Amino acid sequence: MRKKMAKELHVVMLPWSAFGHMMPFLQLSIALAKFGVRVSFVSTPKNIERLPQVPSTLASLINLVGLPLSELPNGDLPDGAEATVDLPFDKIPQLKMAYDLLQDSFQKFLADQSPDWIIIDFMSHWVIDIGQELNIPVMHFSAFSAATGAFAGPPEYLTGEARMKVRPSMESLMSPPPWVKFPSSVVEKKHEAFYMFNFFFGSNGTQFSDVERLAQIMKNSQAILIRTCSEFEGPYFDLLNELHEKPVLATGFLPPDVPERTKFDDQPWKDIFKWLDEQKPKSVVFIGFGSECKLNREQVHEIAHGLELSDLPFIWVLRKPEWAKDETEVLPPGFGSRTRGRGVVSLGWAPQMEILSHESIGGSLFHAGWGSMIEILGFGHSLVLLPMIADQGLNARLLVEKGLGVEIERADDGSFNRQDIARALKLAMVLEEGEPLRLRAGQAAAIIRDMELQHQHYIGQLVHFMESYQTK
Secondary structure (H helix, E strand, C coil), X not given: CCCCCCCXXXXXEECCCCHXXXXXXXXXXXXXXXXXXXXXXXXXXXXXXXXXXXXXXXXXXEEEEECCCCCCCCCCCCCCCCCHHHCCHHHHHHHHHHHHCCHHHHHHHHHHHCCCXXXXXCCCCCHHHXXXXXXXXXXXXXXXXXXXXXXXXXXXXXXXXXXXXHCCCHHHHHCCCCCCCCCCCCCCCHHHHHHHHHHHCCCCCCCCCHHHHHHHHHHHCCEEEECCCHHHHHHHHHHHHHHCCCCEEEXXXXXXXXXXXXXXXXXXXXXXXXXHHHCCCCCEEEEECCCCCCCCHHHHHHHHHHHHHHCCCEEEEECCCCCCCCHHHCCCCCHHXXXXXXXEXXXXXXXXXXXXXXXXXXXXXXXXXXXXXXXXXXXXXXXXXXXXXXXHHHHHHHHHHCCCEEECCCCCCCCCCHHHHHHHHHHHHCCHHHHHXXXXXXXXXXXXXXXXXXXXXXXXXXXXXXXXXXXX
């Protein structure tokens, strides 16, 4: 039910062109619309088309706005590429360049709409100047955990000489920063630190590095929003409030709605759900690495062999890799016949929320992405963590620190083996020593699914802040 407000707020959202960012922004848009806030969600036309449908009851309050990307002078962005999922890793700098060229059309849209607030991601630092010119306050919404934000630190330590004092090398990312005064295991491992130091702090092919963009946004925005709640990340969230000289607000987890059981028309999914219905409650492992993680052949095969060794029933949603000519090349020879009846592999799209909500699912092997964690832990499933990119390693350390997950062992080069995968799966799913983890997963689910807390409290608090804010 919508809440009546003293005045109608209009908020403009601008996420970065990656689905791991667009989805939290859309979920925040829906949560705000439930309070009667009018939202303009801005992205590119193709991205808008690929978003899930907005609930019909809120369609009048959420306007999906498609601003076309400009062509790059050198034509180096492939046709139809409008999100990171459309590109190999080495082409993402071109997407950032094209994204930066949205600023003129975005400014015209803002001047025409005169919204009360602009909510932006970490990439669009140029919105700060636009907001100041048009006298519209700007919020930064972080789709990352509070622990990741605390690890990054305040803006003055992200660039320049101050950054060089605390983050002079990749090794400096492998221990907690000096402003984290409490015991913390939220650090990078060696293979992650190499990637993070070069990708985050280094050049990204544009005039401004990712960290320079983030620093400018955090320093000059009027408030910072974090997709978390203090009941889950208390010490890290409290630290963020100490580090930033401005309001830091939690949005809550923005958990997606639990889907109703769908009757699927296509025979493969009818058969898969019939198979799930036949399994024991909490017995099946779900495996999924999303659309952004591009696993190589060795990784896919080690995961497959680990599943085979675990003897656990499983359902694996696997995106067809670019290195495989056809489906027969994706999995190890004989894997399908050896696991027939015990496991299901689905290549391509899958109804992930419907699978996760099924009573036979008891755990998940996944990449420790923050949004996926919220979906999976929201059903009380055990977490087996195999982080791949970006913030996922930091999330994995946080979840292990909280006793909610088992992280698969890795060598310094990031490689892993089938024995460690099988060992982690069995610990999380069936072994007696994993029982405390399974118990805590259920307790965490109660927090994530507490809509009075997640929606009424946190979103209500955010709406009140936006209503009462006075532009200087």
